[in-house]
Amino acid sequence: MARKVVSRKELRAEAEAAAAAVSGVKAKKAPAKRKSRKKAASEVRMKLFWGVFNQSLRRVALYEFNERKQAEKKAEQLGKSGKSPHFVQRVKEVVEE
Numbered sequence: 001m002a003r004k005v006v007s008r009k010e011l012r013a014e015a016e017a018a019a020a021a022v023s024g025v026k027a028k029k030a031p032a033k034r035k036s037r038k039k040a041a042s043e044v045r046m047k048l049f050w051g052v053f054n055q056s057l058r059r060v061a062l063y064e065f066n067e068r069k070q071a072e073k074k075a076e077q078l079g080k081s082g083k084s085p086h087f088v089q090r091v092k093e094v095v096e097e
Contacts (some may be wrong), residue, residue: 041090
């Protein structure tokens with residue numbers, strides 16, 4: 001009995017065609033990406049102060065920005081009487097209304 005010769009190229013072509021037909025039917029359009037719903041960024045208001053700090057960067061006193069002389073006096077006073085020198089530095093803090 002003679003066997004029928006199987007052409008691998010033809011079988012592969014048929015399989016690819018069938019796969020393409022099936023994927024064409026099942027393929028759906030990808031849903032459009034939805035835009036994020038982020039909350040609008042609220043404005044953060046900052047205010048500048050003068051802070052009196054010790055050597056370990058711990059804030060000892062806080063003064064309004066226009067009271068720099070008082071802050072420097074306080075730093076000098078704490079430096080003389082205290083164990084470590086103190087210094088004045090600008091500090092920004094959030095203003096809550």
